[in-house]
Amino acid sequence: MKSELAVLDEFIRSKGLRHTHQREEILNIFLSTEKHVSIDELFKLVKRHDKRIGYTTVYRTMKLLSESGLCGEIDFGDGILRFEHKYGHEHHDHLICTKCGAFIEVMKPKIEELQERLSREHGFTPMRHRLQIFGLCKRCS
Amino acid sequence: MKSELAVLDEFIRSKGLRHTHQREEILNIFLSTEKHVSIDELFKLVKRHDKRIGYTTVYRTMKLLSESGLCGEIDFGDGILRFEHKYGHEHHDHLICTKCGAFIEVMKPKIEELQERLSREHGFTPMRHRLQIFGLCKRCS
DNA sequence: CTTACTATTGAAAATGATTTTCAATTATAC
DNA sequence: GTATAATTGAAAATCATTTTCAATAGTAAG
Numbered sequence: 001m002k003s004e005l006a007v008l009d010e011f012i013r014s015k016g017l018r019h020t021h022q023r024e025e026i027l028n029i030f031l032s033t034e035k036h037v038s039i040d041e042l043f044k045l046v047k048r049h050d051k052r053i054g055y056t057t058v059y060r061t062m063k064l065l066s067e068s069g070l071c072g073e074i075d076f077g078d079g080i081l082r083f084e085h086k087y088g089h090e091h092h093d094h095l096i097c098t099k100c101g102a103f104i105e106v107m108k109p110k111i112e113e114l115q116e117r118l119s120r121e122h123g124f125t126p127m128r129h130r131l132q133i134f135g136l137c138k139r140c141s
Numbered sequence: 142m143k144s145e146l147a148v149l150d151e152f153i154r155s156k157g158l159r160h161t162h163q164r165e166e167i168l169n170i171f172l173s174t175e176k177h178v179s180i181d182e183l184f185k186l187v188k189r190h191d192k193r194i195g196y197t198t199v200y201r202t203m204k205l206l207s208e209s210g211l212c213g214e215i216d217f218g219d220g221i222l223r224f225e226h227k228y229g230h231e232h233h234d235h236l237i238c239t240k241c242g243a244f245i246e247v248m249k250p251k252i253e254e255l256q257e258r259l260s261r262e263h264g265f266t267p268m269r270h271r272l273q274i275f276g277l278c279k280r281c282s
Numbered sequence: 283c284t285t286a287c288t289a290t291t292g293a294a295a296a297t298g299a300t301t302t303t304c305a306a307t308t309a310t311a312c
Numbered sequence: 313g314t315a316t317a318a319t320t321g322a323a324a325a326t327c328a329t330t331t332t333c334a335a336t337a338g339t340a341a342g
Contacts, residue, residue: 020289
């Protein structure tokens with residue numbers, strides 16, 4: 001499997017864009033985090049390494065990573081956009097604890113299959129989906 | 142089944158709030174729309190009936206209706222909060238066409254059941270969930 | 283290596299939906 | 313009616329996100 005940096009570089013080249021140290025650094029820091037970071041959180045992490053990188057650059061770089069397929073955007077409905085690792089990761093759904101904010105990543109092929117069938121029954125061509133289950137995690141319930 | 146207005150009134154009384162003609166009017170106009178209205182859309186409809194009702198009141202009243210269980214808030218991930226009828230309506234999921242914006246309401250008990258089981262497998266107590274399938278509707282595909 | 287070209291950066295300002303503020307108004311209980 | 317406190321609506325504040333723009337820095341060509 002290609003490295004994430006190679007994937008980014010390939011994407012950048014194919015679009016006639018440029019490889020910059022900011023982009024490389026933001027990618028590395030994103031990869032080193034445990035998923036689901038907001039732009040603001042990521043910006044703070046990035047600033048620790050290099051104070052001169054601005055919020056805007058983090059914002060723009062995450063959009064770039066999204067386009068290149070390296071990260072996925074997730075919306076838990078609280079008005080803050082978060083990002084998760086996507087390259088080399090399977091699709092999954094989320095269990096979200098409404099008390100402590102913890103999330104669990106889950107996967108149920110049978111549900112995926114039923115969603116596919118449900119869509120077809122309505123003449124709908126599914127491209128992607130989002131399943132979020134809100135409730136209480138083991139510790140909070 | 143109690144009327145929606147009766148439900149609202151009961152909720153209002155139970156909280157020591159007041160019945161106002163604005164709240165009644167906004168509820169009626171919301172009920173007369175075909176679901177999935179944003180606050181902005183609803184405000185425009187309301188203004189046709191009564192120019193003196195402000196945006197803020199519509200906003201606050203919809204929050205009130207949400208709390209009372211008369212409407213549900215839906216987030217399609219485009220940054221705009223929409224509302225749908227909830228009282229006397231079954232839970233359902235959404236198929237959302239990414240081309241024309243159409244949405245289809247669907248229901249698959251088997252999926253609900255599997256979600257329940259999936260949650261339990263992870264020691265999670267599910268309260269509510271959100272399933273949105275994005276793709277192309279019959280006409281657009 | 284140097285130049286020319288143009289993408290990128292970062293600070294600040296703009297955007298846009300949502301939420302709060304506050305003085306005036308209005309519903310409700312007594 | 314009167315007193316009390318909730319409600320209203322205009323305007324301002326919030327807050328994440330997005331755009332602007334002048335300065336900076338990759339990249340390719342010479």
